[in-house]
Amino acid sequence: MDEFDCLKLDNQLCFPLYACARSLVKKYNPYLAKIDLTYTQYITMMVFWEKGKCSAKELGDKLYLDSGTMTPVLKSLEKKGLIKRARSEADERLLMVEITAKGQALKTEAVKIPGQVAACVALEPEEAKGLYQTLHKLLDIMR
Amino acid sequence: MDEFDCLKLDNQLCFPLYACARSLVKKYNPYLAKIDLTYTQYITMMVFWEKGKCSAKELGDKLYLDSGTMTPVLKSLEKKGLIKRARSEADERLLMVEITAKGQALKTEAVKIPGQVAACVALEPEEAKGLYQTLHKLLDIMR
């Protein structure tokens, strides 16, 4: 017990959060590879599967990602034919992004993935719920 | 409520984990910038502040990072004069890494950081403890 204990890896909260996030994303990769998506592309498509269309700005807000990350992700999804990008006519600063039929079709493949990942990462429902709530609380605090 | 609900961002556990980890690392950055470290370099130095020396292999195991990540991180820390890299004489496959006096000296600067970050991300002690335990449990499950 000394004044440097706060610098031990075992006493950190950020480190297991960071390690856990990377490990869990890795669990998705073999399943995502089958539908030719990266994790970042997958969560982006989630927004479109739910909403159909969305401005790049709104997308970045939802995903906590800035334009430096979103721009290449959106370009690559468009290249795959899953979305279409176009400037808003009402406000040309806005990039309006819309899902294509091909993008919609991918949803029926993607829907299997959450269950497959959950199967290899089973937490007690209680514990999963607590984790979910704490993470959202933390996201709120840090916003 | 339909069969696609599992694809909504709000029903994911991985997404808030991933977003939270990135947001929290960002909170460290202004403080880490003052001692010219990135977050990855910082957690690497934590191991050396605690242990003094460590093989690259052991380091990767502790940090959940592979050689593709560790190699450039260790090279950059060596370039800053914080550590020294050398092959083990007993087994030349092993890269033995050791902290320098300059690296040790940095510890007295770094020790302020956890408290500064904790101050902007205050969770109830109970909740922090629960989060800590669940994350370590998850890391175990996924190992």
Added chain:
DNA sequence: TTCAATTTAATTGAACTCAATCTATTATAA
């Protein structure tokens, strides 16, 4: 002993992430 398997790092290439900066567009205030 000897050769095949294993282990450890390094390398490569693709993708992500972010801070900082730049450009174009829109909003606002004098």
Added chain:
DNA sequence: TTATAATAGATTGAGTTCAATTAAATTGAA
């Protein structure tokens, strides 16, 4: 109206991150 500020995206550069591959050293089995 006209200058100024604010906003949305794109770009750039540094640093991760990982999968896959390679090379060198060591281990272990025949």
